[in-house]
Amino acid sequence: MNAPSVSPNSSIADMQDRRLLMDRSVPGHHAVALPEPDVPVSDLPDADLLRDVGDLQLPEVDQLEVIRYFTLLSRLNFSIDTNFYPLGSCTMKYNPKLNDQMASLGGFANIHPLQDDVAVQGALEVMHELQKWLGEATGLPAVSLAPLAGAQGEYAGLLIARAALEARGESHRNVALIPDSAHGTNPASAAMAGLDVVVVKTDEFGNVDVEDLREKADDKTCVFMLTIPSTLGLFEPNIIEINQIIHDAGGLVYADGANLNALLGLVKLGDVGVDICHSNLHKTFSTPHGGGGPGAGPVMVTRRLASFLPDPVVVQARSSDAGPRGYRYRLYRPIESIGKINGFHGSFSILVRAYTYMQSLGGDGLRSVSENAVINANYIQAQLRDRFDLAVDRICMHETVLSGKRQADRGVPALNIAKRLLDYGIHAPTMYFPLIVPEALMVEPTETESKETLDRFISVMQAIDDEISSEPETVLNAPHSLPVSRLDEATAARRPVLRWQPDGD
Amino acid sequence: MSSNGISAHPFIPNTPSEREQMLATIGVENFDALITDIPEDHRNPGLDLPASASELEVAARMQALAAINQDAGSRPSFLGAGAYRHFIPSTVGAVLQRGEFVTSYTPYQPEGAQGTLQTGFEFQSAVAQIFGMEVANAGMYDGPTAFAEAGLMAARVSRRNRILILDSADRRLFEVADAYSRYQQVTVESIGLDKVLDGDIPDDAACIAFQSPNFLGEIEDARAISDAAHAAGALSVMHTYPIALGMFKAPGQCDVDIATSEGQPLGVPLTFGGAYVGLFTAKQRFIRQLPGRIIGETADTNGRTGYTLTLQTREQHIRRERATSNICTSTQLIGLMVAVYCATMGPSGLRKVAELSYHKAHYLADQINGLDGWDANPNGRVFFNEFVATGPVGPSEINRQLAERGIIGGLDIADVVPGGMLFCVTEMNSRHDIDRLVNALAEIGKGGAA
Numbered sequence: 001m002n003a004p005s006v007s008p009n010s011s012i013a014d015m016q017d018r019r020l021l022m023d024r025s026v027p028g029h030h031a032v033a034l035p036e037p038d039v040p041v042s043d044l045p046d047a048d049l050l051r052d053v054g055d056l057q058l059p060e061v062d063q064l065e066v067i068r069y070f071t072l073l074s075r076l077n078f079s080i081d082t083n084f085y086p087l088g089s090c091t092m093k094y095n096p097k098l099n100d101q102m103a104s105l106g107g108f109a110n111i112h113p114l115q116d117d118v119a120v121q122g123a124l125e126v127m128h129e130l131q132k133w134l135g136e137a138t139g140l141p142a143v144s145l146a147p148l149a150g151a152q153g154e155y156a157g158l159l160i161a162r163a164a165l166e167a168r169g170e171s172h173r174n175v176a177l178i179p180d181s182a183h184g185t186n187p188a189s190a191a192m193a194g195l196d197v198v199v200v201k202t203d204e205f206g207n208v209d210v211e212d213l214r215e216k217a218d219d220k221t222c223v224f225m226l227t228i229p230s231t232l233g234l235f236e237p238n239i240i241e242i243n244q245i246i247h248d249a250g251g252l253v254y255a256d257g258a259n260l261n262a263l264l265g266l267v268k269l270g271d272v273g274v275d276i277c278h279s280n281l282h283k284t285f286s287t288p289h290g291g292g293g294p295g296a297g298p299v300m301v302t303r304r305l306a307s308f309l310p311d312p313v314v315v316q317a318r319s320s321d322a323g324p325r326g327y328r329y330r331l332y333r334p335i336e337s338i339g340k341i342n343g344f345h346g347s348f349s350i351l352v353r354a355y356t357y358m359q360s361l362g363g364d365g366l367r368s369v370s371e372n373a374v375i376n377a378n379y380i381q382a383q384l385r386d387r388f389d390l391a392v393d394r395i396c397m398h399e400t401v402l403s404g405k406r407q408a409d410r411g412v413p414a415l416n417i418a419k420r421l422l423d424y425g426i427h428a429p430t431m432y433f434p435l436i437v438p439e440a441l442m443v444e445p446t447e448t449e450s451k452e453t454l455d456r457f458i459s460v461m462q463a464i465d466d467e468i469s470s471e472p473e474t475v476l477n478a479p480h481s482l483p484v485s486r487l488d489e490a491t492a493a494r495r496p497v498l499r500w501q502p503d504g505d
Numbered sequence: 506m507s508s509n510g511i512s513a514h515p516f517i518p519n520t521p522s523e524r525e526q527m528l529a530t531i532g533v534e535n536f537d538a539l540i541t542d543i544p545e546d547h548r549n550p551g552l553d554l555p556a557s558a559s560e561l562e563v564a565a566r567m568q569a570l571a572a573i574n575q576d577a578g579s580r581p582s583f584l585g586a587g588a589y590r591h592f593i594p595s596t597v598g599a600v601l602q603r604g605e606f607v608t609s610y611t612p613y614q615p616e617g618a619q620g621t622l623q624t625g626f627e628f629q630s631a632v633a634q635i636f637g638m639e640v641a642n643a644g645m646y647d648g649p650t651a652f653a654e655a656g657l658m659a660a661r662v663s664r665r666n667r668i669l670i671l672d673s674a675d676r677r678l679f680e681v682a683d684a685y686s687r688y689q690q691v692t693v694e695s696i697g698l699d700k701v702l703d704g705d706i707p708d709d710a711a712c713i714a715f716q717s718p719n720f721l722g723e724i725e726d727a728r729a730i731s732d733a734a735h736a737a738g739a740l741s742v743m744h745t746y747p748i749a750l751g752m753f754k755a756p757g758q759c760d761v762d763i764a765t766s767e768g769q770p771l772g773v774p775l776t777f778g779g780a781y782v783g784l785f786t787a788k789q790r791f792i793r794q795l796p797g798r799i800i801g802e803t804a805d806t807n808g809r810t811g812y813t814l815t816l817q818t819r820e821q822h823i824r825r826e827r828a829t830s831n832i833c834t835s836t837q838l839i840g841l842m843v844a845v846y847c848a849t850m851g852p853s854g855l856r857k858v859a860e861l862s863y864h865k866a867h868y869l870a871d872q873i874n875g876l877d878g879w880d881a882n883p884n885g886r887v888f889f890n891e892f893v894a895t896g897p898v899g900p901s902e903i904n905r906q907l908a909e910r911g912i913i914g915g916l917d918i919a920d921v922v923p924g925g926m927l928f929c930v931t932e933m934n935s936r937h938d939i940d941r942l943v944n945a946l947a948e949i950g951k952g953g954a955a
Contacts, residue, residue, distance in 0.1 A: 018619075018810070021627055021848050031849040032594045034857045038936040042867035044752075045887045049724060051754050056852040057634050066596050066848050070624070070841075074603035077620035081604030087613075094516055095608050098560050103776075104598075107571025110578030113588050113778030114916055119908065122573030123777050136553055148646040148779065151821070151831045162688065188821035188831035194688025197826045235542040264552070266540055271547045286516075290838025291621035292611035292798065293644070294780030310684075340680040343587060343649040343767065344778025352567070359563045361514065363554030368513045374539050375519065379527040395531075395539050422617045427610075450518040451527065482616040484811035489615075492803035492815040496792060498640045500630040 016072060016483070021059035022500045024069070031063040076483045077291070078427045084453050086380075088399045088430035088442025089183070089231060091261045091283035096360065099287065099353035108352050113344040117330040123348065124329030127314040130355040134298055137366065138257070138277055139270025142306030144313045144334075145298045145346040150258060151185045152341060153278025153297025154225075158193035159338040160276055160301060160308040161223040161252045167308075167336060173222040173251065179208055181231045181434040186256060195222055202436060206232045206392035214245055221251035223276075228269065229259045231434040231442070232391055233377065233399040235267075243273030252276060257300075260284040261446070262374055262398035265367025269300075276301045281347075284369075285354035296347040296354065307336040312345055372447035373398040376454060380445055383458045387465045391437040399444035402429075403437055412468045412475050414439040419486070420467070420478035424460045514557060575913070577775060581938035582913035583869075585891050585929025586720070587648065587675060588778060589770040591748060591858060592932055594849045597772045597842050606841055611798075611834070615813040616805075621837060622812035625800040628840040631847035635750050635855070636764050637757025638786035643798040643835035645783030648767025652678050652714070652744045653685035654796045654830055655763040655785065659712035659740040660691045661794050661829070662762075667707060669696040669739075671715035673725065676921075678716060678744060701730055706737035712762075714742035718749055721918075721927065722866075722891025723884070727759035735760070747771050747784065748931075749889045751859030756786070763787045772846025773839055782839035793819060796830035861932035862890035865939065869930050870894070872943040878950050881928075890931060895924040897950045906949045912942055 044050065061069075078085065085092035103109070111120050131143035147153035158176070165173050176190035179200050187197045198216050201209040208226070217224070224246045229235045236242065243253045255269050255277035261284040263269070269277050281287045282295040289295075301309065312331040322328040331345065361369060374397050381390065381400035391401035404414035418428030418441065430442040445454055467475050479485065512518045519527070524536075533539060540548060558566075577590055584590075601607070605620060612618030612625075625643045632641035645651035656668040668686065670679055672695045682693045691711070700706070701713055713734035717725035731741035740762040748770045756764035768782035769775075787795060793816065801815030821828040850858065870881040870892050878897035882888055896903060900917035903926065907914040915928035930939065 018623070020623075020630070022630065030851050030853060031596065032854055034592070034854060034861070034932070037861055037864050039865050039868035039939070042864050042871075044863075045724070049754060049887060050752055051750070051758070053856065054852075055637070055755075055758075056751070056855065058631060058850070058852045058855065059848050060851045060853075061848060063596060063849070066845065067599060069848070070596075070600040070845055071603065073620040073623050074600075074605040075620065076618075076623070077605040077609045078614070078617035079605040080608035085610070087610055090610055092608075092610060096516060098564060100607070102564065102567040102571075105568060105571040106578045107568075107574040107576050109774040109776050110576040110590075111574050111777045112577050112582060112584045112590070112775050112913070114584055114586055115575070115577075115913060116904070116908070119575040119913070120777065122570035125570055125573075126567075133554060139550070148650070148836075149832070149834050151833050152646065152650075155831060159684065159687065184820075184822040184825045184828070185831050185833055187826035188824070188828040191826040191828070192685070192689065192831050194690075235540070237542040237544075240544055266549060267543045267547050268550050271550060272544060288607045288838065289610045290836075291606055291609045291618070291624075291841070292837035293834030294646075294782070294836045294839055295834055296780075339684045340677060341650075341684045342681060342779075343647045343677055343781070346778070347780040348777040349780050356563055356567055359555070359558050359566065360560065361516070362557035363552035365514050365517070365557040366552060366554070368517055371536055372513070372517050372519050372524075375524060375527050375531070375536065378531045378539055382531045395533075395542075397540075418614065419616065422614060427617060428614050430613075447517050447519075451523045479616050483619045484616055484805040484807075484809055486806050487615050487811045487813045488803045488805070489813050489815065492801040492813050493817075496799075496815060497802040498629055498792070498799060498815075499626070499633045 020500050021061060021069065024061055024065060025059045027060055029060045029062045031061055031066045083425055083427050084449060084457055085427040086429050086443045086445050086457065087427060088444040089258055091444060091446055093286055093446035094448035095286050095288040096357060099356045102356045103349045103352040121329055124314050126352055126355050128316065128329050130351055131314060133358050134279060134300055137264055138300045139268025140277060140300035140302055142301045142303055142309060143298055144309040145351055146310040146312065146341060147278065147297035147299055148342050148347050149293060149295040150278060150280040150297040151189060153299045154185060154189040154256060155192055156299045156310050156338065156341055157254045157276040157278055158189055158223060160305055161254060162193060163308045163336060163338050164305055165222055173220055175220045175222055177216055177221060177224045180436055182225065182227055183231060186225045206234045206394065207236055207238060208242055210238055210241060213242060217245050217249035217251065219250060221246065221249045223252050223254050225254050225256060227256040227258060229262050229397040232401050233396040234392065234394060235397050239272045258283060259398060262370055264370040266370050270302060275305060281350055281354040286357045287350045287353040294347050294350055296350040307334045308338055309334045311337045311340045369447050376445040376447060376449060380443055380454055380458060384461055387462060391440060399442055401437055402441045402443060404439035404441055407465065407468050408439045410468050412472055414441050416475045416478060417441065417464055420464050420475045422479040423481050426457060426460060577913055580911045580913060581934060581941060583915045583928045583930065583942060584913050586916045586927055587677060587767060588775055590775055590931055590933050591770050593772050593774060596849045597845045600845045601842060607838060612814060615811065619811060622800050624841050624844055625835065625837060626802060626812050628844040629800060631844060632784050633786055635747055636786040637755030638764055639789040640792055641786040642795050643800050644837065644840040645785050645797055646836055647781040647783045648765065649677050649681040651765035651783030651785045653682040655742045655765045656682050656712060656714055657686060657689060657691065658763060658794050658796060659742055662791055663711045663740055665709045665711040666691045667710050668693045669710050669713050672697055673719035674716035675720040701733050704733055704736060706733065706739060708737065710737055710739040712740040712742045716744040718746055718889045718891065721893050722888040723886040724753060724889060727756060727761060731760045748859050748862060751855040752863065768839065768843050771843045773842050780836065780839055782836040782843060792816060794829060797832050798835040858932050862930060865934055866890040866892065866930035869928060869939050873946065876947050876950060891927055891929045893922050893925045893927055896946065899924060900926045903949055907945055910945050912945060
């Protein structure tokens with residue numbers, strides 16, 4: 001590829017050299033020096049086992065090129081560190097820097113997962129403490145930190161439900177009841193767990209339709225998967241009755257803890273009849289999203305279900321040679337465990353961050369997190385309700401779901417409002433979700449944003465609403481100021497190019 | 506916690522007076538009016554947790570906990586078996602400081618996420634190259650889950666329901682594959698190499714899945730296994746170690762259909778087993794059956810090259826219960842580390858790391874074979890950088906005595922190979938450290954024999 005030509009109308013985006021690494025490759029360049037062998041060189045195995053030198057086509061670039069390239073790419077991103085990011089259900093709160101610093105301490109970063117328990121007592125204490133804090137926050141005291149993401153926590157929760165029901169001779173229970181407002185992972189996880197999905201309706205107030213649930217809960221019900229607060233940002237007021245219906249039918253209640261940021265210190269899931277939940281540490285407990293992982297999705301259950309948790313959990317074990325404390329921490333496989341759902345013990349570097357965060361907040365601070373998350377969401381809802389329809393006209397929890405119906409009627413769908421926000425330096429809300437809300441824009445400000453930031457967002461949303469009347473084309477063709485304009489996603493899917501190809505291929 | 510108009514916490518900016526203003530705008534008297542949907546009996550339960558703590562206090566406590574661990578950064582270690590201590594160039598940590606990468610979300614708005622997307626495309630390109638495979642996805646949770654998903658994908662592609670795993674594979678791979686397939690009308694079974702090579706493969710086998718280097722560090726004949734699988738109408742699934750591919754034949758050169766690996770050796774610290782990234786590659790014709798995120802190249806309305814998530818109709822947020830997997834992450838940030846590692850090492854660096862590991866491991870094996878009562882690589886198989894050794898003293902006693910000398914020994918695999926230890930050597934082990942280990946083994950052996 002040649003250097004782009006520079007005309008007076010070129011934007012910075014046009015002039016940046018964004019070629020892929022292989023297109024920058026110069027034979028003989030290299031970015032790091034490595035030592036020569038300090039041991040006698042051994043014979044290599046037969047040549048037919050070996051790869052030809054020259055077969056491996058990786059970029060050959062110098063070290064400055066590596067740093068400059070990835071730094072350039074980083075600047076093409078929206079991020080919490082650079083932008084307000086009110087992406088609903090994703091809890092894009094500030095990720096405190098201390099968390100990253102603690103995760104990189106040599107005593108955490110350089111320990112091997114198969115070292116003897118005795119050699120890693122500090123790491124096991126971090127995990128044990130985090131189990132306790134999560135158990136207290138959710139009221140579900142038995143915890144495994146093993147799941148590597150929310151979807152894995154969800155899958156683990158469903159395996160636990162199935163195993164528990166099998167243990168009482170009810171392996172025929174193969175239905176997952178799931179509200180129509182649920183995130184797509186719920187049915188996908190249920191399918192992986194071999195469960196048939198039966199959809200439960202949402203009523204006109206945004207609540208689970210209790211009568212529909214009552215009809216559908218029966219002796220086939222394995223589990224009811226409840227997102228709480230719901231994806232509409234609402235706390236389910238009938239939660240006690242709902243959970244009773246499921247328990248009376250002999251099933252278990254699983255709560256998707258994706259939205260736990262609204263609940264800390266305000267209510268404990270275990271107190272209102274939930275049997276199993278998971279928490280996305282990368283949401284509520286501020287660990288970075290990393291552009292799409294790594295996450296962590298610990299699973300919490302009632303004491304009655306503790307023996308089914310995934311391998312491992314960390315336990316305190318009495319030990320005569322354990323020094324003044326008289327106990328040691330060790331990794332433990334619960335007796336009826338659903339087994340190992342990943343290679344080792346969980347996303348440890350994420351667990352360190354979450355525990356660091358929780359200590360910084362403490363019990364009082366965690367409650368303040370949820371209070372302010374709820375206040376901030378309701379503040380935005382109150383300020384925008386005259387311009388945008390609400391999915392449900394009610395006090396919300398940590399997020400508000402707007403509907404761009406009025407704007408769509410004026411010819412500008414929600415997608416374009418989302419894209420136009422990018423021009424103003426604000427990341428788009430979650431769009432077109434939940435599926436039951438037309439033109440949905442799901443806004444979750446989080447507690448870490450200041451009133452000044454919220455006020456700016458509100459004024460930008462109002463300005464875009466004005467633009468839809470005065471200059472709709474500006475909104476319809478947004479974004480205008482980003483590194484790329486709208487991308488041709490149809491061609492990307494129809495003729496997939498999934499890796500670097502030499503020019504001309 | 507809040508007083509005197511100061512915000513509640515450094516991470517929560519609202520001051521008491523701002524809260525009052527906002528509640529007034531919302532139109533409620535107080536905060537409690539916002540949570541009346543929560544059943545009254547269960548509202549405000551209180552949290553029995555310590556109070557908030559300052560940055561200084563939290564850092565001190567975490568540093569103290571970290572200091573208790575006996576880390577492999579400050580003492581020689583010979584532990585591998587799925588997690589490997591390799592050199593991590595400084596560029597990886599430097600790029601990882603960029604908050605624009607660290608604090609962004611899954612790139613659902615591609616115009617505002619070209620950094621994440623182009624990085625992911627670099628990751629897919631590098632991984633596909635290293636594996637010699639046609640396509641790679643954007644990343645899985647870790648190696649074992651990638652392997653488990655490969656088995657399920659083979660079942661979807663072949664429309665058969667028995668996943669056969671060579672018995673030389675790590676038991677963790679069996680366990681995770683079992684947990685992933687438990688309720689999917691798919692069975693996970695073990696099979697011996699002899700049976701596979703004799704063509705004694707059931708005609709409803711979805712795949713022959715194997716690990717090479719295998720759990721004991723030995724190189725399997727990937728070509729012969731793939732050919733046998735294909736002759737039986739099954740797919741071949743190979744779980745590998747990416748550093749080994751710096752010198753050994755890649756899965757794509759052995760007609761493997763799906764190849765997976767733990768990505769951790771490529772620039773990611775040990776961190777007690779996570780977070781890692783799973784590498785997942787396949788032949789091009791299977792792309793619509795791949796699990797996970799895939800990034801594709803396309804153009805914007807001005808014809809500029811750009812990147813976007815693609816083939817999303819396989820995924821849970823579109824396809825719900827008919828998705829190829831429930832995964833909704835690509836473990837992107839760890840994938841970034843892999844991408845920077847590959848860019849920094851280049852083809853010569855990866856080859857050199859592989860060869861250093863190979864030579865140092867063989868040096869250790871030779872030295873151990875020179876000790877009385879010791880036997881390294883007793884089967885005489887070709888190995889990469891891990892091998893089995895047995896000695897005159899049991900592994901647990903050896904490791905205890907090595908720990909006393911400040912050395913992290915090999916993995917105790919007495920439950921797999923009687924009296925066996927699995928030693929791993931990488932470019933991080935200096936000759937000095939290896940000689941220290943050998944001297945210690947000699948002493949411990951004599952003590953045990955006496």
